[in-house]
Every structure is written in C-alpha cells, then in structure tokens.
Amino acid sequence: MKVLGIAGSPRRNGNTEILLDEALKGARDSGCEVAKLVINELKIAPCQECGGCEETGVCTVKDDMQKIFEEISKADYIFLASPIFFGSLTAQVKTMIDRFQGWWVARYILKKPHVKEEKNGFFICVGGQERPDFFNNAKMIIKNFFATASIEYVGEFYYPKINEKGEVKKHPTALEDIYNVGKNLCIGRKN
Numbered sequence: 001m002k003v004l005g006i007a008g009s010p011r012r013n014g015n016t017e018i019l020l021d022e023a024l025k026g027a028r029d030s031g032c033e034v035a036k037l038v039i040n041e042l043k044i045a046p047c048q049e050c051g052g053c054e055e056t057g058v059c060t061v062k063d064d065m066q067k068i069f070e071e072i073s074k075a076d077y078i079f080l081a082s083p084i085f086f087g088s089l090t091a092q093v094k095t096m097i098d099r100f101q102g103w104w105v106a107r108y109i110l111k112k113p114h115v116k117e118e119k120n121g122f123f124i125c126v127g128g129q130e131r132p133d134f135f136n137n138a139k140m141i142i143k144n145f146f147a148t149a150s151i152e153y154v155g156e157f158y159y160p161k162i163n164e165k166g167e168v169k170k171h172p173t174a175l176e177d178i179y180n181v182g183k184n185l186c187i188g189r190k191n
C-alpha cells in the first residue's frame with residue numbers, strides 16, 4: 001500500500017508537518033510504502049482559468065503540479081496537512097487544489113475520471129484559535145477536493161489553540177494518536 005503525505009504549511013517542521021511526519025512514520029513502521037511532498041517547495045502556479053482543461057480534463061500548465069498529479073495517482077492513502085490560515089486552508093493548499101480543475105472536468109463533465117480506484121484520505125489540521133467553524137470551512141474544501149480526486153474522506157484530526165512552532169509536541173496525545181493512524185494502515189497487509 002502506498003501512502004502519500006502532503007505538507008501544506010509554508011513553515012517547515014511546524015505543527016502540521018510534525019503531525020504529518022508522525023503519521024508517515026507510523027505508516028512506514030507498519031510496512032507501507034511512503035512518499036511525502038511539501039507544496040511550498042514546489043513551483044505551482046495558481047489556476048489561470050485558461051480553459052485549457054475543458055476539452056480534455058488535462059491541465060495545460062506545465063510546472064511541478066505534474067509531480068503532485070503523479071504521486072496522488074499512485075497513492076492508495078493520502079494524508080493532507082494544513083494549518084488554518086484566515087479561517088481556511090493555506091494559500092499553498094488552495095493553489096494546489098484549484099489546479100485539480102482538470103480532474104473535476106474529467107470526472108463530472110467528461111465522465112472519465114483520471115483514477116479508477118477510490119483512494120482514502122485523512123485531513124490533519126491545526127489552528128491557533130479554538131474555532132470549529134474555521135475548521136469546518138477548511139474541511140468542506142478538503143472534502144470537495146477529495147471527491148474530485150476520487151479520495152474518500154476517512155478521517156480527520158483538528159488540534160486548536162496551537163500556535164508556536166513545534167507547540168504540538170506538548171500536546172498530551174496528538175503525536176501518539178496520529179502515529180497510530182499511520183501504524184494501523186498496513187499491519188497485516190501483504191501489499
């Protein structure tokens with residue numbers, strides 16, 4: 001089983017990336033094949049609404065999105081990690097999501113989705129404030145994206161009131177909880 005982690009924060013080794021790394025560590029420890037992408041380290045242009053994908057479902061802008069399309073296509077399970085920024089996802093994550101418009105066209109207009117098998121997806125989120133409404137807003141966007149990319153939304157962790165870089169390490173259960181999500185993915189599986 002192939003597990004992909006997508007880090008959506010611009011802050012390297014910040015709270016969401018710490019949680020993501022724990023999830024991937026658990027997955028690796030249970031025998032999953034693991035890959036990780038850090039969106040902020042890739043060159044991804046915002047969707048230009050050029051219409052280039054309307055006939056084919058394929059984005060015509062050539063940049064590092066190709067890598068993301070490839071890795072998501074290969075993965076069976078995806079952890080997507082984003083902090084809350086202004087009540088929503090980071091610009092990095094939203095920019096990536098908008099570039100899936102071609103996949104939306106392929107799935108809903110052309111009725112030929114890019115991937116046939118349903119994948120599973122898990123949303124990891126951290127916010128500085130206690131704002132469940134902000135989390136629900138971010139979650140709605142992730143669910144919409146997952147549906148477009150044939151990813152079933154199978155789970156989530158939201159940790160509020162965590163602000164400083166690395167502060168999530170002080171949480172009594174967060175690291176262990178997310179490690180166990182990863183750890184339970186491949187136990188007893190042969191592939």
Ligand SMILES: Cc1cc2nc3c(=O)[nH]c(=O)nc-3n(C[C@H](O)[C@H](O)[C@H](O)COP(=O)(O)O)c2cc1C
Binds near residue numbers: 009084088166
């Ligand atoms: C530009 C910016 C906007 C933010 N907006 C919110 C917000 O609307 N609500 C919230 O709860 N936290 C907000 N935060 C706080 C972050 O979600 C919080 O610091 C989080 O721990 C960062 O995770 P990271 O270390 O993975 O980047 C914001 C932080 C930044 C830098």
